[in-house]
Amino acid sequence: VCDLPYGPDPRHRGDVHRGAPTPAAGVQAVPVLLIHGGGWTSLGKESLDSVARVIAERGHPVYSVNYRLLPQAAFPACRDDCLAAARFILGGGLEGHGFPRGARIIVCGASAGGHLAMLTGLALGARACAGIVSLA
Numbered sequence: 253v254c255d256l257p258y259g260p261d262p263r264h265r266g267d268v269h270r271g272a273p274t275p276a277a278g279v280q281a282v283p284v285l286l287i288h289g290g291g292w293t294s295l296g297k298e299s300l301d302s303v304a305r306v307i308a309e310r311g312h313p314v315y316s317v318n319y320r321l322l323p324q325a326a327f328p329a330c331r332d333d334c335l336a337a338a339r340f341i342l343g344g345g346l347e348g349h350g351f352p353r354g355a356r357i358i359v360c361g362a363s364a365g366g367h368l369a370m371l372t373g374l375a376l377g378a379r380a381c382a383g384i385v386s387l388a
Contacts, residue, residue, distance in 0.1 A: 269301075
């Protein structure tokens with residue numbers, strides 16, 4: 253499912269990627285928030301489609317998001333957007349797409365998105381964040 257909004261800005265959009273069912277019966281796979289790179293100034297969620305597919309094929313539902321870019325939106329707008337996307341997932345915004353309300357999430361990003369993943373996961377804390385993955 254493409255371009256599901258998590259906030260009011262036109263860049264506040266994400267794509268849901270779903271693949272294989274949960275590998276172990278009765279175990280819910282941890283949802284993943286996926287954040288693109290691009291030096292905080294370029295690219296978009298589509299740049300990580302292949303990564304999203306690999307994660308989804310292993311049973312994790314993925315929400316791959318855009319965020320506001322520099323210089324149109326000054327820092328910390330990009331961090332705030334990623335935190336809003338995480339809270340959207342945690343608050344049940346994607347329940348109808350296989351993301352359980354209140355489940356801890358993994359925050360993953362590539363390059364500048366890896367930096368945003370670390371900032372987002374640390375801001376969420378261990379009660380909401382099951383892990384942080386920074387790809388470079």
